[in-house]
Amino acid sequence: DTAVSQTPKYLVTQMGNDKSIKCEQNLGHDTMYWYKQDSKKFLKIMFSYNNKELIINETVPNRFSPKSPDKAHLNLHINSLELGDSAVYFCASSQGGTGDSDTQYFGPGTRLTVL
Amino acid sequence: QQQVKQSPQSLIVQKGGISIINCAYENTAFDYFPWYQQFPGKGPALLIAIRPDVSEKKEGRFTISFNKSAKQFSLHIMDSQPGDSATYFCAASMLSGNEKLTFGTGTRLTIIP
Structure with missing residues:
Protein backbone atom coordinates (compact mmCIF):
# COMPACT_ATOMS: atom_id res chain seq x y z
CA ASP A 1 0.00 0.00 0.00
CA THR A 2 1.80 3.11 -1.26
CA ALA A 3 1.45 6.07 1.08
CA VAL A 4 2.65 8.81 -1.27
CA SER A 5 2.73 7.98 -4.95
CA GLN A 6 3.98 9.97 -7.92
CA THR A 7 3.62 9.51 -11.65
CA PRO A 8 5.54 9.26 -13.80
CA LYS A 9 8.74 7.94 -12.22
CA TYR A 10 10.81 9.08 -15.18
CA LEU A 11 10.10 11.93 -17.57
CA VAL A 12 12.30 12.80 -20.54
CA THR A 13 11.26 15.74 -22.66
CA GLN A 14 12.50 18.48 -24.95
CA MET A 15 13.16 22.06 -23.99
CA GLY A 16 10.12 24.27 -24.36
CA ASN A 17 7.59 21.52 -23.70
CA ASP A 18 4.93 21.59 -20.97
CA LYS A 19 4.67 18.64 -18.61
CA SER A 20 2.85 17.58 -15.45
CA ILE A 21 3.75 15.38 -12.51
CA LYS A 22 0.98 13.89 -10.41
CA CYS A 23 1.04 13.14 -6.69
CA GLU A 24 -1.45 11.34 -4.50
CA GLN A 25 -1.36 10.46 -0.80
CA ASN A 26 -3.62 7.98 0.96
CA LEU A 27 -2.56 8.92 4.49
CA GLY A 28 -5.39 11.34 5.13
CA HIS A 29 -2.89 14.16 5.59
CA ASP A 30 -3.86 17.81 5.35
CA THR A 31 -0.56 19.18 4.02
CA MET A 32 1.30 18.34 0.84
CA TYR A 33 4.62 19.60 -0.54
CA TRP A 34 6.77 19.65 -3.63
CA TYR A 35 10.55 19.50 -3.31
CA LYS A 36 13.28 19.71 -5.93
CA GLN A 37 16.48 17.68 -5.54
CA ASP A 38 19.28 18.81 -7.82
CA SER A 39 22.23 16.86 -9.17
CA LYS A 40 24.18 17.55 -5.98
CA LYS A 41 21.38 15.98 -3.94
CA PHE A 42 20.37 19.31 -2.42
CA LEU A 43 16.70 19.22 -1.37
CA LYS A 44 14.73 22.45 -1.53
CA ILE A 45 11.07 23.06 -0.92
CA MET A 46 9.08 24.59 -3.74
CA PHE A 47 5.45 24.64 -2.60
CA SER A 48 3.23 23.58 0.24
CA TYR A 49 -0.55 23.21 0.30
CA ASN A 50 -2.77 22.78 3.33
CA ASN A 51 -6.32 21.61 2.61
CA LYS A 52 -6.02 22.77 -0.99
CA GLU A 53 -4.77 26.21 0.05
CA LEU A 54 -1.30 27.43 -0.95
CA ILE A 55 0.81 27.95 2.19
CA ILE A 56 4.41 28.08 0.97
CA ASN A 57 5.55 29.43 -2.36
CA GLU A 58 9.32 29.65 -2.43
CA THR A 59 11.20 31.60 -5.07
CA VAL A 60 10.21 29.41 -7.96
CA PRO A 61 9.76 30.59 -11.57
CA ASN A 62 6.11 31.12 -12.40
CA ARG A 63 6.51 28.46 -15.09
CA PHE A 64 5.89 26.08 -12.19
CA SER A 65 2.27 25.91 -11.11
CA PRO A 66 0.96 23.54 -8.45
CA LYS A 67 -2.65 22.44 -8.53
CA SER A 68 -4.52 20.77 -5.69
CA PRO A 69 -7.92 19.41 -6.81
CA ASP A 70 -8.48 17.93 -3.35
CA LYS A 71 -6.40 17.43 -0.23
CA ALA A 72 -5.20 14.00 -1.34
CA HIS A 73 -3.70 15.27 -4.60
CA LEU A 74 -1.07 17.88 -5.45
CA ASN A 75 0.02 18.05 -9.06
CA LEU A 76 2.89 20.05 -10.50
CA HIS A 77 2.64 21.58 -13.94
CA ILE A 78 5.73 23.00 -15.61
CA ASN A 79 5.52 25.26 -18.68
CA SER A 80 8.26 25.96 -21.19
CA LEU A 81 10.73 23.49 -19.72
CA GLU A 82 14.37 24.55 -19.50
CA LEU A 83 17.58 22.53 -19.18
CA GLY A 84 17.97 23.74 -15.58
CA ASP A 85 14.68 22.13 -14.64
CA SER A 86 16.32 18.70 -14.87
CA ALA A 87 16.19 17.28 -11.36
CA VAL A 88 14.33 14.80 -9.19
CA TYR A 89 11.04 16.16 -7.92
CA PHE A 90 9.62 14.78 -4.70
CA CYS A 91 6.11 15.08 -3.41
CA ALA A 92 5.58 14.77 0.35
CA SER A 93 2.74 14.95 2.82
CA SER A 94 2.30 15.50 6.53
CA GLN A 95 -0.51 15.71 9.03
CA GLY A 96 0.44 19.28 9.84
CA GLY A 97 -0.49 21.39 12.83
CA THR A 98 0.18 18.73 15.43
CA GLY A 99 2.36 21.13 17.41
CA ASP A 100 4.62 18.32 18.56
CA SER A 101 6.19 16.66 15.58
CA ASP A 102 5.45 16.69 11.91
CA THR A 103 6.82 13.77 9.98
CA GLN A 104 6.86 14.38 6.27
CA TYR A 105 6.36 11.28 4.13
CA PHE A 106 8.04 11.45 0.75
CA GLY A 107 7.04 9.86 -2.51
CA PRO A 108 9.52 7.89 -4.65
CA GLY A 109 10.40 10.89 -6.81
CA THR A 110 10.08 11.80 -10.48
CA ARG A 111 13.33 12.12 -12.38
CA LEU A 112 12.84 14.86 -14.97
CA THR A 113 15.37 15.15 -17.78
CA VAL A 114 15.11 18.07 -20.17
CA LEU A 115 17.04 17.67 -23.43
CA GLN B 1 21.68 31.57 2.23
CA GLN B 2 22.29 28.14 3.72
CA GLN B 3 20.45 28.10 7.02
CA VAL B 4 21.42 24.54 7.91
CA LYS B 5 25.03 23.54 7.35
CA GLN B 6 25.92 19.85 7.28
CA SER B 7 29.26 18.06 7.38
CA PRO B 8 30.98 16.01 6.20
CA GLN B 9 29.83 15.77 2.61
CA SER B 10 30.86 12.11 2.51
CA LEU B 11 31.91 9.61 5.14
CA ILE B 12 33.40 6.13 5.01
CA VAL B 13 33.19 4.03 8.16
CA GLN B 14 34.17 0.48 8.83
CA LYS B 15 31.47 -2.01 9.77
CA GLY B 16 30.89 -1.92 13.52
CA GLY B 17 32.24 1.60 13.85
CA ILE B 18 30.49 4.83 14.84
CA SER B 19 29.29 7.19 12.14
CA GLN B 38 17.64 8.41 1.60
CA PHE B 39 18.58 5.28 -0.35
CA PRO B 40 19.43 5.53 -4.08
CA GLY B 41 16.32 5.87 -6.21
CA LYS B 42 14.05 6.40 -3.20
CA GLY B 43 12.53 9.34 -1.40
CA PRO B 44 13.89 10.51 1.95
CA ALA B 45 12.41 8.81 5.02
CA LEU B 46 12.34 10.08 8.58
CA LEU B 47 14.93 8.37 10.75
CA ILE B 48 14.79 10.20 14.07
CA ALA B 49 13.88 13.70 15.27
CA ILE B 50 14.43 15.90 18.31
CA ARG B 51 12.89 18.99 19.90
CA PRO B 52 15.20 21.54 21.57
CA ASP B 53 13.91 20.84 25.07
CA VAL B 54 16.10 17.71 25.29
CA SER B 55 19.83 17.30 24.67
CA GLU B 56 19.76 13.73 23.41
CA LYS B 57 17.39 11.24 21.86
CA LYS B 58 18.16 7.60 21.19
CA GLU B 59 16.32 5.10 19.03
CA GLY B 60 18.10 1.79 18.66
CA ARG B 61 21.52 2.39 17.13
CA PHE B 62 20.67 5.99 16.20
CA THR B 63 21.22 8.92 18.57
CA ILE B 64 20.73 12.65 18.08
CA SER B 65 22.81 14.94 20.27
CA PHE B 66 21.55 18.52 20.50
CA ASN B 67 23.44 21.60 21.74
CA LYS B 68 21.04 24.54 21.84
CA SER B 69 23.59 27.16 22.91
CA ALA B 70 25.96 26.20 20.10
CA LYS B 71 23.05 25.77 17.64
CA GLN B 72 24.40 22.39 16.63
CA PHE B 73 23.05 18.87 16.46
CA MET B 94 9.44 25.82 12.96
CA LEU B 95 6.50 23.72 14.11
CA SER B 96 4.86 26.89 15.31
CA GLY B 97 5.25 28.42 11.86
CA ASN B 98 4.57 27.05 8.41
CA GLU B 99 6.46 23.83 9.21
CA LYS B 100 8.69 24.22 6.15
CA LEU B 101 11.67 21.86 6.33
CA THR B 102 15.03 23.44 5.60
CA PHE B 103 17.45 20.67 4.70
CA GLY B 104 21.20 20.39 5.11
CA THR B 105 23.28 19.53 2.06
CA GLY B 106 23.42 15.81 2.80
CA THR B 107 26.11 13.31 3.80
CA ARG B 108 26.80 10.26 1.72
CA LEU B 109 27.65 7.48 4.19
CA THR B 110 29.40 4.31 3.06
CA ILE B 111 29.95 1.43 5.47
CA ILE B 112 32.73 -0.90 4.39
CA PRO B 113 33.17 -4.50 5.60
Whole structure:
Protein backbone atom coordinates (compact mmCIF):
# COMPACT_ATOMS: atom_id res chain seq x y z
CA ASP A 1 0.00 0.00 0.00
CA THR A 2 1.80 3.11 -1.26
CA ALA A 3 1.45 6.07 1.08
CA VAL A 4 2.65 8.81 -1.27
CA SER A 5 2.73 7.98 -4.95
CA GLN A 6 3.98 9.97 -7.92
CA THR A 7 3.62 9.51 -11.65
CA PRO A 8 5.54 9.26 -13.80
CA LYS A 9 8.74 7.94 -12.22
CA TYR A 10 10.81 9.08 -15.18
CA LEU A 11 10.10 11.93 -17.57
CA VAL A 12 12.30 12.80 -20.54
CA THR A 13 11.26 15.74 -22.66
CA GLN A 14 12.50 18.48 -24.95
CA MET A 15 13.16 22.06 -23.99
CA GLY A 16 10.12 24.27 -24.36
CA ASN A 17 7.59 21.52 -23.70
CA ASP A 18 4.93 21.59 -20.97
CA LYS A 19 4.67 18.64 -18.61
CA SER A 20 2.85 17.58 -15.45
CA ILE A 21 3.75 15.38 -12.51
CA LYS A 22 0.98 13.89 -10.41
CA CYS A 23 1.04 13.14 -6.69
CA GLU A 24 -1.45 11.34 -4.50
CA GLN A 25 -1.36 10.46 -0.80
CA ASN A 26 -3.62 7.98 0.96
CA LEU A 27 -2.56 8.92 4.49
CA GLY A 28 -5.39 11.34 5.13
CA HIS A 29 -2.89 14.16 5.59
CA ASP A 30 -3.86 17.81 5.35
CA THR A 31 -0.56 19.18 4.02
CA MET A 32 1.30 18.34 0.84
CA TYR A 33 4.62 19.60 -0.54
CA TRP A 34 6.77 19.65 -3.63
CA TYR A 35 10.55 19.50 -3.31
CA LYS A 36 13.28 19.71 -5.93
CA GLN A 37 16.48 17.68 -5.54
CA ASP A 38 19.28 18.81 -7.82
CA SER A 39 22.23 16.86 -9.17
CA LYS A 40 24.18 17.55 -5.98
CA LYS A 41 21.38 15.98 -3.94
CA PHE A 42 20.37 19.31 -2.42
CA LEU A 43 16.70 19.22 -1.37
CA LYS A 44 14.73 22.45 -1.53
CA ILE A 45 11.07 23.06 -0.92
CA MET A 46 9.08 24.59 -3.74
CA PHE A 47 5.45 24.64 -2.60
CA SER A 48 3.23 23.58 0.24
CA TYR A 49 -0.55 23.21 0.30
CA ASN A 50 -2.77 22.78 3.33
CA ASN A 51 -6.32 21.61 2.61
CA LYS A 52 -6.02 22.77 -0.99
CA GLU A 53 -4.77 26.21 0.05
CA LEU A 54 -1.30 27.43 -0.95
CA ILE A 55 0.81 27.95 2.19
CA ILE A 56 4.41 28.08 0.97
CA ASN A 57 5.55 29.43 -2.36
CA GLU A 58 9.32 29.65 -2.43
CA THR A 59 11.20 31.60 -5.07
CA VAL A 60 10.21 29.41 -7.96
CA PRO A 61 9.76 30.59 -11.57
CA ASN A 62 6.11 31.12 -12.40
CA ARG A 63 6.51 28.46 -15.09
CA PHE A 64 5.89 26.08 -12.19
CA SER A 65 2.27 25.91 -11.11
CA PRO A 66 0.96 23.54 -8.45
CA LYS A 67 -2.65 22.44 -8.53
CA SER A 68 -4.52 20.77 -5.69
CA PRO A 69 -7.92 19.41 -6.81
CA ASP A 70 -8.48 17.93 -3.35
CA LYS A 71 -6.40 17.43 -0.23
CA ALA A 72 -5.20 14.00 -1.34
CA HIS A 73 -3.70 15.27 -4.60
CA LEU A 74 -1.07 17.88 -5.45
CA ASN A 75 0.02 18.05 -9.06
CA LEU A 76 2.89 20.05 -10.50
CA HIS A 77 2.64 21.58 -13.94
CA ILE A 78 5.73 23.00 -15.61
CA ASN A 79 5.52 25.26 -18.68
CA SER A 80 8.26 25.96 -21.19
CA LEU A 81 10.73 23.49 -19.72
CA GLU A 82 14.37 24.55 -19.50
CA LEU A 83 17.58 22.53 -19.18
CA GLY A 84 17.97 23.74 -15.58
CA ASP A 85 14.68 22.13 -14.64
CA SER A 86 16.32 18.70 -14.87
CA ALA A 87 16.19 17.28 -11.36
CA VAL A 88 14.33 14.80 -9.19
CA TYR A 89 11.04 16.16 -7.92
CA PHE A 90 9.62 14.78 -4.70
CA CYS A 91 6.11 15.08 -3.41
CA ALA A 92 5.58 14.77 0.35
CA SER A 93 2.74 14.95 2.82
CA SER A 94 2.30 15.50 6.53
CA GLN A 95 -0.51 15.71 9.03
CA GLY A 96 0.44 19.28 9.84
CA GLY A 97 -0.49 21.39 12.83
CA THR A 98 0.18 18.73 15.43
CA GLY A 99 2.36 21.13 17.41
CA ASP A 100 4.62 18.32 18.56
CA SER A 101 6.19 16.66 15.58
CA ASP A 102 5.45 16.69 11.91
CA THR A 103 6.82 13.77 9.98
CA GLN A 104 6.86 14.38 6.27
CA TYR A 105 6.36 11.28 4.13
CA PHE A 106 8.04 11.45 0.75
CA GLY A 107 7.04 9.86 -2.51
CA PRO A 108 9.52 7.89 -4.65
CA GLY A 109 10.40 10.89 -6.81
CA THR A 110 10.08 11.80 -10.48
CA ARG A 111 13.33 12.12 -12.38
CA LEU A 112 12.84 14.86 -14.97
CA THR A 113 15.37 15.15 -17.78
CA VAL A 114 15.11 18.07 -20.17
CA LEU A 115 17.04 17.67 -23.43
CA GLN B 1 21.68 31.57 2.23
CA GLN B 2 22.29 28.14 3.72
CA GLN B 3 20.45 28.10 7.02
CA VAL B 4 21.42 24.54 7.91
CA LYS B 5 25.03 23.54 7.35
CA GLN B 6 25.92 19.85 7.28
CA SER B 7 29.26 18.06 7.38
CA PRO B 8 30.98 16.01 6.20
CA GLN B 9 29.83 15.77 2.61
CA SER B 10 30.86 12.11 2.51
CA LEU B 11 31.91 9.61 5.14
CA ILE B 12 33.40 6.13 5.01
CA VAL B 13 33.19 4.03 8.16
CA GLN B 14 34.17 0.48 8.83
CA LYS B 15 31.47 -2.01 9.77
CA GLY B 16 30.89 -1.92 13.52
CA GLY B 17 32.24 1.60 13.85
CA ILE B 18 30.49 4.83 14.84
CA SER B 19 29.29 7.19 12.14
CA ILE B 20 28.96 10.84 13.13
CA ILE B 21 27.31 13.55 11.03
CA ASN B 22 27.13 17.13 12.20
CA CYS B 23 24.75 20.00 11.50
CA ALA B 24 24.63 23.63 12.52
CA TYR B 25 21.75 26.05 12.15
CA GLU B 26 21.39 29.81 12.26
CA ASN B 27 17.72 30.51 12.89
CA THR B 28 16.98 30.34 16.62
CA ALA B 29 13.26 30.06 15.83
CA PHE B 30 13.76 26.50 14.61
CA ASP B 31 12.15 24.09 17.07
CA TYR B 32 12.13 20.73 15.32
CA PHE B 33 15.21 18.90 14.04
CA PRO B 34 14.67 15.69 12.08
CA TRP B 35 17.14 13.46 10.30
CA TYR B 36 16.14 11.84 7.03
CA GLN B 37 17.70 8.80 5.36
CA GLN B 38 17.64 8.41 1.60
CA PHE B 39 18.58 5.28 -0.35
CA PRO B 40 19.43 5.53 -4.08
CA GLY B 41 16.32 5.87 -6.21
CA LYS B 42 14.05 6.40 -3.20
CA GLY B 43 12.53 9.34 -1.40
CA PRO B 44 13.89 10.51 1.95
CA ALA B 45 12.41 8.81 5.02
CA LEU B 46 12.34 10.08 8.58
CA LEU B 47 14.93 8.37 10.75
CA ILE B 48 14.79 10.20 14.07
CA ALA B 49 13.88 13.70 15.27
CA ILE B 50 14.43 15.90 18.31
CA ARG B 51 12.89 18.99 19.90
CA PRO B 52 15.20 21.54 21.57
CA ASP B 53 13.91 20.84 25.07
CA VAL B 54 16.10 17.71 25.29
CA SER B 55 19.83 17.30 24.67
CA GLU B 56 19.76 13.73 23.41
CA LYS B 57 17.39 11.24 21.86
CA LYS B 58 18.16 7.60 21.19
CA GLU B 59 16.32 5.10 19.03
CA GLY B 60 18.10 1.79 18.66
CA ARG B 61 21.52 2.39 17.13
CA PHE B 62 20.67 5.99 16.20
CA THR B 63 21.22 8.92 18.57
CA ILE B 64 20.73 12.65 18.08
CA SER B 65 22.81 14.94 20.27
CA PHE B 66 21.55 18.52 20.50
CA ASN B 67 23.44 21.60 21.74
CA LYS B 68 21.04 24.54 21.84
CA SER B 69 23.59 27.16 22.91
CA ALA B 70 25.96 26.20 20.10
CA LYS B 71 23.05 25.77 17.64
CA GLN B 72 24.40 22.39 16.63
CA PHE B 73 23.05 18.87 16.46
CA SER B 74 24.54 15.60 15.33
CA LEU B 75 23.56 12.09 14.35
CA HIS B 76 25.49 9.15 15.76
CA ILE B 77 25.07 5.69 14.27
CA MET B 78 26.49 3.04 16.57
CA ASP B 79 27.65 -0.36 15.30
CA SER B 80 27.34 0.89 11.71
CA GLN B 81 26.22 -1.74 9.21
CA PRO B 82 26.49 -1.98 5.41
CA GLY B 83 22.71 -1.54 5.25
CA ASP B 84 23.18 1.93 6.77
CA SER B 85 24.95 3.06 3.59
CA ALA B 86 22.76 5.91 2.33
CA THR B 87 22.59 9.68 2.13
CA TYR B 88 21.60 11.38 5.38
CA PHE B 89 20.00 14.79 5.61
CA CYS B 90 19.56 16.89 8.68
CA ALA B 91 16.74 19.39 8.63
CA ALA B 92 15.11 22.05 10.73
CA SER B 93 11.71 23.64 10.87
CA MET B 94 9.44 25.82 12.96
CA LEU B 95 6.50 23.72 14.11
CA SER B 96 4.86 26.89 15.31
CA GLY B 97 5.25 28.42 11.86
CA ASN B 98 4.57 27.05 8.41
CA GLU B 99 6.46 23.83 9.21
CA LYS B 100 8.69 24.22 6.15
CA LEU B 101 11.67 21.86 6.33
CA THR B 102 15.03 23.44 5.60
CA PHE B 103 17.45 20.67 4.70
CA GLY B 104 21.20 20.39 5.11
CA THR B 105 23.28 19.53 2.06
CA GLY B 106 23.42 15.81 2.80
CA THR B 107 26.11 13.31 3.80
CA ARG B 108 26.80 10.26 1.72
CA LEU B 109 27.65 7.48 4.19
CA THR B 110 29.40 4.31 3.06
CA ILE B 111 29.95 1.43 5.47
CA ILE B 112 32.73 -0.90 4.39
CA PRO B 113 33.17 -4.50 5.60
